[in-house]
Amino acid sequence: MTEHEPDTLLRSQDEETQTAELEEEIDLDDSRVSAVRDALAQRDRTGLDDLLEPLHGADIADLLEQVSESERSTLVELWQGQIDGEILSELDENLREEVLSYLPAEDVAEAVRELDTDDVVDLVENLDDADQATAILGALSDVDRVAVQQALSYPEYSAGRLMQREVVIAPSFWTVGQAIDFLRSGPDLPEQFYHVILTDPRMRPVGHVTLGKILASPRETPLSDIEEDSFRTFEVTDPESEVAYAFNQYHLISAAVVDADDRLLGVITIDDAIRILDEEAEEDILRLAGVDAEESLSNKTLGVVRRRFPWLAVNLFTAILASVVIAQFEAVLTQIVALAVLMPIVASMGGNAGTQSLTVAVRALATRDLTGGNVWRVIRREVMAGAINGLAFAVIMGVVGIVWFGSPALGGVIAVAMIVNMVVAGLAGVGIPVVLQKVGIDPALASGAFVTTVTDVVGFFAFLGLAALWLL
Structure with a gap:
């Protein structure tokens, strides 16, 4: 048996044990x-x-x-x-x-x-x-x-609420050997940790070192020589959304939390940052549908009603507004019944196109990809995409109008209305959430009702207005 065989056998036994443990795990x-x-x-x-x-x-x-x-x-x-x-x-x-x-x-x-x-x-x-x-x-x-x-x-949803106090620290002047001896003798080490945080004599964090580098470096190596470039600190009052964004943006594994005097208070780890990112993504999805972010399947019926009623009331108001626009063209609808058949198509296509742009914009705002520096480029892109899609569907609906109702003029009306509404949908889908964020309103929560209202009103007005001009 060679000197390496015992290690090989141990690794093999460990792998068999891990495999057996994995096989014992059962899904729900x-x-x-x-x-x-x-x-x-x-x-x-x-x-x-x-x-x-x-x-x-x-x-x-x-x-x-x-x-x-x-x-x-x-x-x-x-x-x-x-x-x-x-x-x-x-x-x-x-x-x-x-x-x-x-x-x-x-x-x-x-x-x-x-x-x-x-x-x-x-x-x-x-x-x-x-x-x-x-x-x-x-x-x-x-x-x-x-x-x-x-x-x-500390304030709710702040780094202070997110951090854990179990931290492994070492003076910045220690060597790898001193750190290893400390870790081996330390009775109260956290169950899981990723970095040893280096501090100065005033307990101010100045860097951190991964456990991997500590184990891979000679004992005489100063810890300051193997610090990670990714070191970053957060103040205890920083919003947790800012923390989660930084973890995602800069690929952090853990980060120190400090007080107003820059003294170490705790550490935030990647599992907590991922949880916050997941919660924010879930909140955006729920709010886009007008649902309170706190709602879950475990809520009682009355609680669900109370949370959903306000935005359903807002939607009712916007639907009434769209109906008021339709009422202005009652005479046109009375004379040309085909308009009532085709009218929902224009509004529906605009609403769907607006929702597509809105979803992309809200998510981009949440991840900070949509900023003042590129907002006009994104708006132009969405407007152009709306115009091109509008032209394509205008041709289709123009043919439908001619074949279905035998009226080239009606086909032309719905074709032009489709182009107008698809362009407006692209503009509203990006512009409305950006404006709402500027005035301090959550774009995920409020944008949907406004975008739907704009596309409905514009779609009905364009379609029925053009019909009044060209068909009567």
């Missing part, structure tokens, strides 16, 4: 959800444990979101002591309070002790029940409780 599918429901109905504690034990914490959280309120209560009761911190942190925030109310105090205490401080902050800040929040804080160690309370004192 419909058949498993159905089996869990059956076990709950029969109050089969052993069967329930067999079904849930192989699942990842995130899948169990999804399961809790999919079952009914009574089934959630039964699951927590039967699966005693198994709802851990990972499951609570993955659970939809609208359900956390309910699930926590089912848990014994000792189970809650054990669960939150497993979490990093940033996860505890996320858990506590969304609780409406003050007693539950107090109980969770009371379960923490004195150091962690102070850290969480301090984080909660």
Whole structure:
């Protein structure tokens, strides 16, 4: 046996162990959800444990979101002591309070002790029940409780709420050997970390070094010689959206958080930044449909009604405005019934084209790709795209008007109206969200109603106005 064979055997055994562990992981599918429901109905504690034990914490959280309120209560009761911190942190925030109310105090205490401080902050800040929040804080160690309370004192949606206090630091003058010895002897290292943050004597971060470089460098190498170029800090009051953008833009893995005097307070890691990016993307999608960003499948019916009603009311107003335009051409519609048949086509095509431009613009604003420097170029592009698409569909609808109703003039009217509305749709789809953002209104939330109104009004006015001029 050569000197390298033991290492090879160890690696092989590790790989076999990892493969076996991966094979044991089971996804949450419909058949498993159905089996869990059956076990709950029969109050089969052993069967329930067999079904849930192989699942990842995130899948169990999804399961809790999919079952009914009574089934959630039964699951927590039967699966005693198994709802851990990972499951609570993955659970939809609208359900956390309910699930926590089912848990014994000792189970809650054990669960939150497993979490990093940033996860505890996320858990506590969304609780409406003050007693539950107090109980969770009371379960923490004195150091962690102070850290969480301090984080909660920072503005909502700020870097201070997002950071974790578990940080690995080293003086900037240390060598690799000193850092390795410290890491090996350190009893309170975070469960996961990516960088060792270098600080000056006043606890101001001056750089960071990846664990990979520390392990790959000779012991006598100064840490300052292997610092990463990507080092960046955030102030504790910086908006979390700014933090998430920077992580995505500059490919960060972790970043230090400092106070107003530039002293180190904590660190933000990539998993939290990705979560914020996902939440913002989800909010944009919901708001484009006029749905409150806080809405989820776990909301009660009255809560859903309350959140959706305001924007449905706005849509009703804009629909009435479009109807007022139609009413101005009542005489034309009475004389030429074919206009009523073709009129929705013009409005629908304009609305769809406007929604396409709007979606691209809102996402570009969120990612900061659409700025004052390129906004006019993007508007010109969308207008030209609208004009070209309008011409293509104008030809199609012109032929439809001639073949269907035997009227070349009617075909010409709908063709011109189509071009006008498609051009306006491209202009409105980009211009409206840009203007709304300038005046401080969320473009994802408000743009849809305005773009739809513009395309409906312009489409009806162009189509019926041209018909009044050319056909009567």
